[in-house]
Amino acid sequence: MPGAEVRARDHAGATVGAGRTDLEGTFAIVQSAPAETLEVRCAHCQTQRLALAGRTNLALVVRRYAALESDVPSAADLAALPYGRIADDLALVPFTVPSFGGTDISDRGLGDGHGLVLDTGAPLVDLATGESSLADFPDRYVHDISIVAPTEAFRYGSYAGGGVFALYPNREQTSFGAVDAGGAPSLALEPVLGDLRPSYGVSSDDGVLARRVDVATTTGFAGGSLDAGIGSAAESFPAEFGFDTFSRSLDLAHVDYATASRRYRTFADFSAADVTLADDALGNDTYRSSYLAADVRVEHPGPVTLAIGALTTRQTAIYALPVLPYSVLTGRAYDETVYVEAQSGTQAYGVHAGLGLSNITADETLSSAQTSGDRLAVLPSLGGELPLGGGLYARAGYSQAIREPTLLEADAQPSPPPNVAPLEREELTESALGFDAGGRVRAEVIAYRQFTHGFDEQRFSGIGASVVWQVAPLISLRAWTLRAEPVDYTTSLEPFLESDVSRQVVWATYANGGGLRVDAIVQRDPRSAGSALPLDGDVYVPILPSAALSLGSASVAGVRHYYAGVRTR
Numbered sequence: 001m002p003g004a005e006v007r008a009r010d011h012a013g014a015t016v017g018a019g020r021t022d023l024e025g026t027f028a029i030v031q032s033a034p035a036e037t038l039e040v041r042c043a044h045c046q047t048q049r050l051a052l053a054g055r056t057n058l059a060l061v062v063r064r065y066a067a068l069e070s071d072v073p074s075a076a077d078l079a080a081l082p083y084g085r086i087a088d089d090l091a092l093v094p095f096t097v098p099s100f101g102g103t104d105i106s107d108r109g110l111g112d113g114h115g116l117v118l119d120t121g122a123p124l125v126d127l128a129t130g131e132s133s134l135a136d137f138p139d140r141y142v143h144d145i146s147i148v149a150p151t152e153a154f155r156y157g158s159y160a161g162g163g164v165f166a167l168y169p170n171r172e173q174t175s176f177g178a179v180d181a182g183g184a185p186s187l188a189l190e191p192v193l194g195d196l197r198p199s200y201g202v203s204s205d206d207g208v209l210a211r212r213v214d215v216a217t218t219t220g221f222a223g224g225s226l227d228a229g230i231g232s233a234a235e236s237f238p239a240e241f242g243f244d245t246f247s248r249s250l251d252l253a254h255v256d257y258a259t260a261s262r263r264y265r266t267f268a269d270f271s272a273a274d275v276t277l278a279d280d281a282l283g284n285d286t287y288r289s290s291y292l293a294a295d296v297r298v299e300h301p302g303p304v305t306l307a308i309g310a311l312t313t314r315q316t317a318i319y320a321l322p323v324l325p326y327s328v329l330t331g332r333a334y335d336e337t338v339y340v341e342a343q344s345g346t347q348a349y350g351v352h353a354g355l356g357l358s359n360i361t362a363d364e365t366l367s368s369a370q371t372s373g374d375r376l377a378v379l380p381s382l383g384g385e386l387p388l389g390g391g392l393y394a395r396a397g398y399s400q401a402i403r404e405p406t407l408l409e410a411d412a413q414p415s416p417p418p419n420v421a422p423l424e425r426e427e428l429t430e431s432a433l434g435f436d437a438g439g440r441v442r443a444e445v446i447a448y449r450q451f452t453h454g455f456d457e458q459r460f461s462g463i464g465a466s467v468v469w470q471v472a473p474l475i476s477l478r479a480w481t482l483r484a485e486p487v488d489y490t491t492s493l494e495p496f497l498e499s500d501v502s503r504q505v506v507w508a509t510y511a512n513g514g515g516l517r518v519d520a521i522v523q524r525d526p527r528s529a530g531s532a533l534p535l536d537g538d539v540y541v542p543i544l545p546s547a548a549l550s551l552g553s554a555s556v557a558g559v560r561h562y563y564a565g566v567r568t569r
Contacts, residue, residue: 001021001025001042001045001062001064002021002022002023002024002025003020003021003042003043004020004021004025004027004040004041004042004045004062005018005020005040005041005042006018006019006020006021006027006029006038006039006040007038007039007041008029008031008035008037008038008039008052009035009036009037009038009039010033010034010035010036011036016031016032016033016034016035017029017030017031017032017035035052036051036052037049037050037051037052038050038052038058038060040060040062042062042064042438043438044064044065044068044069044438044439044440044470045062045063045064045065046062046063046064046065046473048060048061048062048063063473063513065440065470065473065476066476066511067468067470067476067477067478067509068440068442068468068470068476071093071094071147072090072093072145072146072147073089073090073092073093073145075143075144075176076511077089078140078142078143078145079143079176079178079540079548079550079567079569080517080519080538080540080550080567081519081521081538081552082519082521082536082537082538082552082553082554082561082563083536083554083556084139084140084180084184084186084203084205084563085102085139085205085556086134086137086141086142086145086167087102087103087104087105087134088102088554088556089142089145090105090145090165091105091503091505091523092478092505092507092521093147094444094464094466094478094480095107095108095446095464095466095480095482096108096147096163097109097482097501097503102134102556102557103131103132103134103135104130104131104132104134105117105132105134105162105165106162106163107147107149107150107162107163108150108163108446108448108462108464108482108484108501109162109460109462109482109484109501110150110161110162110163110426110428110450110460111150111161111162111401111403111426111450111452114130114159114161114162114403115132115162115163115164115165116132116156116159116160116162116163116164116165117132117133117134117164117165117167118164118165118166118167119133119136119167119231119250119252119273120167120168120169120214120216120229120231120252120254121166121168121254121256121269121271122252122254122271122272122273122291122293123156123159123160123164123271123293123313124252124273124275124291125159125291125315126275126287126289126317126406127289127315127316127317127331127332127333127404127406127407128287128288128289128317128318128319128329128331128406128407128408129277129287129319129406129407129408130406130408130409131248131275133167133250134167135235135248136210136212136233136235136250137167137169137201137210137212137233138186138188138201138202138203138210138211138212138233139180139184139186139188139201139203139205139210140178140180140186140187140188140201140203140565141169141188141199141201141203141212142167142168142169143168143169143170143171143176143190144167144168144169144170144171145165145166145167146165146166147163147164147165147166148160148163148164148165148166149163150162150163150164150399150401150428151352151381151383151397151398151399151428151430152164152354152381152399153379153381153399153400153401154337154339154341154354154355154356154379154380154381154399154400154401155297155309155311155337155339155341155354155356156311156337157311157313157335157336157337157356157358157360157402158333158335158358158360158401158402158403158404159403159404160401161401161402161403161424161426161428169190169199169201169212169214170190170192170197170199170216171197176188176190176567176568176569177189177190177191177566177567177568177569178565178566178567178568179565179566180203180550180563180564180565181563181564181565182561182562182563182564182565183559183560183561183562183563184203184204184205184206184561184563185203185204185563186201186202186203186204186205187200187201187202187203188200188201189201195217195218195219196215196216196217197214197215197216197217197218197229198213198214198215199212199213199214199215199216200212200213200214201213206556206557206559207237207238208235208236208237208238209235209236210233210234210235211233211234211235212231212232212233212234213231213232213233214229214230214231214232215229215230215231216228216229217229221257222257222259223259224257224258224259224260224266225257225258225259226255226256226257227254227255227256227257228254228255228256229253229254230251230252230253230254231250231251231252231253232249232250232251232252233249233250233252234247234248234249234250235247235248235249246277246278247277247278248275248276248277248278249275249276249278250273250274250275251273251274252271252272252273253271253272253273254269254270254271254272255269255270255271256268256269256270257269263300263301264298264299264300265298265299265300265301266296266297266298266299267295267296267297267298267299268294268295268296268297269293269294269295269296270293270294270295271291271292271293272290272291272292272293273290273291274288274289274290274291275288275289275290275291276288276289287317287318287319287320288317288318289315289316289317289318290314290315290316290317291313291314291315292313292314293311293312293313293314294311294312295309295310295311296309296310296311297309303344304342304343304344305342305343305344306340306341306342307340307341307342308338308339308340308341309338309339309341310336310337310338310339311335311336311337311338311339312334312335312336312337313333313334313335314332314334315332315333315334315335316331316332317329317330317331317332317407318330318331319407319408329364329365329407329408329411330364330365330407331362331363331364331365331407331410332362332363332364333360333361333362333404334360334361334362335358335359335360335361335404336358336359337356337357337358337359338356338357339354339355339356339357339379340354340355341353341354341355342354345385349384349385349386349387349393350384350385351383351384351385352381352382352383352384352397353381353382353383354380354381354382355378355379355380355381356378356379356380356381357376357377357378357379358376358377358379358402359374359375359376359377360374360375360376360377360402360404360423361373361374362375362404362422362423364407364410364422375423377400377402377423377425378400379399379400379401379402380398380399380400381397381398381399381400382397382398382399383395383396383397383398383399384396384397390437391435391436391437391438391439392433392434392435393433393434393435393436394431394432394433394434395431395432395434396430396431396432397428397429397430397431398427398428398429398430399427399428400425400426400427400428401425401426401428402423402424402425402426403423403424403426404422404423404424405422405423405424405455409455410422410455422454422455423454423455424452424453424454424455425452425453425454426450426451426452426453427450427451427452427453428448428449428450429448429449429450430446430447430448430449431446431447431448432444432445432446432447433445440469440470440471441467441468441469441470442467442468443465443466443467443468444465444466444467445463445464445465446463446464446465447461447462447463448460448461448462448463448484449461449462450462458486459486460484460485460486461484461485462482462483462484462485462501463482463483463484464480464481464482464483465480465481466478466479466480466481467479467480474510474511474512475508475509475510476508476509476511477506477507477508477509478505478506478507478508478509479504479505479506479507480504480505481503481504481505482501482502482503482504483501483502484501484502502525503523503524503525504522504523504524505521505522505523505524506521506522506523507519507520507521508520508521514542515542516539516540516541516542517538517539517540518537518538518539518540519536519537519538519540519552520535520536520537521535521536521537521554522534522535522536523536534555536552536553536554536555537552537553538550538551538552538553539551539552540567546568546569547566547567547568547569548566548567548568549564549565549566550563550564550565550566550567551563551564551565552565
C-alpha cells in the first residue's frame with residue numbers, strides 16, 4: 001500500500017524512526033535507537049501494531065475500511081446483497097436514483113433518469129425508446145461497477161448528462177458462480193479459462209426471463225494491452241395490459257487497446273451493437289436500433305495531466321407504433337465529438353477543466369412531421385476542490401451536456417419545429433461541503449441546480465447529504481438522502497414527466513473479512529410508497545473455503561422477494 005505512515009517505537013512508546021511506503025508498498029527505516037514495536041497508519045485503514053521481537057524484515061497485512069474505499073458496491077457487496085437487478089444495487093450509491101421500474105438510472109436524478117450506461121465499455125443508448133443497457137444484464141450478472149460524474153459528460157458527446165455508469169460481468173482473474181432460488185431465481189457462471197473469460201447468466205424476475213452470454217480475453221499486443229469480446233443477450237416479457245408478449249435481444253462486440261510510456265498513455269475503444277424488440281405473436285420487429293462507436297484518448301501525465309480525445313457514434317432506429325392507425329418512426333443520429341481536458345491535484349486539493357465540441361446530425365421521420373439538421377455544441381466543464389483544514393473541504397463545479405430526444409419523445413411533441421433537429425442542452429451548477437480526514441468517517445452535503453433548454457425546458461434545484469461511518473473495524477454504516485424539486489415546468493414537453501426526486505437510504509453492514517456477513521438496508525422512495533416491510537437484509541455464511549450460503553429478502557417495486565443462494569469463488 002503506497003503512502004502509508006510507518007513508525008518504529010521503543011519500549012516507552014517514543015518514536016525512534018519513521019518513514020512512508022513507496023509505490024510498491026515497501027519501506028526501510030533508519031532507527032536512532034532499538035525499537036520494540038512497529039506501527040502502520042494509512043487513510044481509511046485500521047492501524048496495525050506489531051512487536052518486532054528482534055526481526056528486521058517484516059511483511060504486514062493492513063485491513064482497509066471497505067465502506068470508505070469506494071462509493072460503489074464492490075464485487076463482495078454484490079455477491080451478498082439481497083438484490084439481483086443491477087438497478088437496485090446502484091440505488092445504494094449516494095445520490096444515484098433509479099427510474100420507476102428500474103430500467104434506467106441517473107446521478108442525482110439529473111436528466112430525468114437519462115444516465116449513460118457503458119455495457120462492457122460500449123456506450124449504448126437506444127435511439128428509438130431510450131432503453132438503457134441495464135435491461136441486458138440478468139440478475140447477479142454484473143460484478144464490476146464504476147461511475148463517472150456528469151461533470152465529465154463532455155467526453156461522451158450526447159446522453160451523458162445524468163452520469164456515466166460502466167458495468168462489466170467479470171474483469172477479475174478469479175472464478176465466480178452464483179445460483180439463487182426464490183422469488184427471482186437466477187444462475188451466473190463466470191469461470192476463467194486461461195486467457196478467456198466466459199460468462200453466462202439467466203434469471204426469471206417478475207415474469208421476465210433474461211439470458212446473456214459473454215466471452216472476453218485480455219492479452220499483450222504491440223507493447224500494450226488488448227481486450228476484446230463479444231456478447232449476446234435476450235429477454236422475454238410476459239403479456240401485460242392486453243398486449244402480446246415481447247422479446248428483446250442484444251448483440252455486442254468490442255475491442256479495447258491501451259498502452260503507456262513515460263510520457264504518454266493511449267486508449268482506443270471500438271464497439272458495435274444491435275438491439276431488437278420483436279412482437280412474439282406477429283413475428284415482426286417493433287423496433288430495431290443499431291450502434292457503432294469509436295473512442296480514442298491520449299494523456300500526458302505530469303503535475304498537470306493533459307488529455308485530448310475524439311469520439312464518434314452512429315445510431316439508426318426504426319420503431320413501429322403499437323397503435324392504430326399503424327405508423328413507423330425512423331431516425332438516425334451521428335455524433336462527432338472532440339475534447340481537451342486538464343487536471344491537477346493531490347489528496348488535499350484538485351482542479352479539473354474540460355471542453356468538448358460536438359457536432360450532432362439527426363434525421364427523424366415521425367408520424368406528424370420530418371425533422372433534420374446539424375447542431376454544433378460547445379460543452380464546457382470546470383471543477384475544483386479546496387481543503388479548509390481539519391479534514392474539511394469545499395468543492396464546486398459547472399458543466400454542460402447535450403442529449404438527442406428519442407423517437408418516441410419527438411413524436412409526442414405537440415408541434416415539432418419544421419426542419420430542426422430537436423436537442424436538449426443541460427447545465428449543471430453544484431457545490432459541496434465535506435469532511436474526510438482519512439479516518440473512520442466521511443460526510444458531504446451537496447446543493448445543485450440544473451437547467452434544461454431546447455426540446456425540453458426545465459429547472460431543478462436539489463440538496464443532498466451522505467455519510468459513511470466505520471463504527472467498528474467490522475461494522476459500517478452508510479446513509480444518504482436527496483431532495484430535488486422542479487422550479488419551473490412551464491413549457492416541458494416530456495411525455496412521462498416525474499414531478500420530483502426524493503430518496504433516503506440507510507445501509508448497515510457487519511463483515512468479518514471472508515467470514516460471516518450481515519446487511520440491513522432501509523430505503524424510502526415516495527414513488528414506491530405503500531410497499532411491504534421497508535427493511536431489506538441478507539446473511540452471508542461461508543460453508544467451504546470457496547463457497548458460501550447466502551440468504552436474503554428485499555422489497556422490489558412493492559413486491560417482497562425471498563431467496564436462498566450459493567456463491568462460489
